[in-house]
Amino acid sequence: MDLLIFIGWILLGFAGMEIVSYLVHRFIFHGLLWRIHRSHHEPTHGLFELNDLFSLFFAGVSVYLIYSGVENPLASASFAVGVGIAVYGMLYFIIHDLFAHKRFMPFKSDSKIMRLIRYAHQRHHQSIDKDGEEPYGLFLFPYDKYKE
Structure with missing residues (x-):
């Protein structure tokens, strides 16, 4: 596999996660799995919260994909x-x-971008309701709408 194609697959994995994260966060975490995700919206947090299980799940997907292509990594889309x-x-x-x-x-x-991301995410946390509030993604949102 050509190096540019390999890098393209990495970028696709990254960008795909933002899209998957948005959709899963919006429609599953704030829906069917709200009982778990609610721990992230509650005002007090311990060192770990039940919501951290989702990060472990996605880390497991990543490890599985990396492991499945480890024998020939530069030729493996996974x-x-x-x-x-x-x-x-x-x-x-x-x-x-x-x-x-x-x-x-x-x-x-x-960093202005980091502060905008934090502010937008804080806007999402203004609501502790299951219905939630935008933005559900971390990186993709209208940055000009969330100026501090």
Whole structure:
């Protein structure tokens, strides 16, 4: 597999996760699996919350895809997609958990994009109802609508 195609598969895994995350968050987490996801919308959090099970599930999908293509990684679309999902998961953890929610090892950033993402996510958390409020994705939302 050509290196550009390999990188394309990684980008597809990353971008696909944002789309899947939006849809799953909007229609499943705030629907059928609200009893689990509600722990993330409650005002007090412990070190871990029931909602963290979802991250473990997506990490498992990533590990499975990477493992299934590990024998010839540069020729494996599943390996590349798994890497894209893993990169998404790492950025999600850094931006969402550490920066937006200040869990584990919170940090500050003067990055305008990071602050917009945090503000948009805080808008989503204004409602603790099952119905929720936009944005449901982490990266894809109208940035100009959420200026601080």
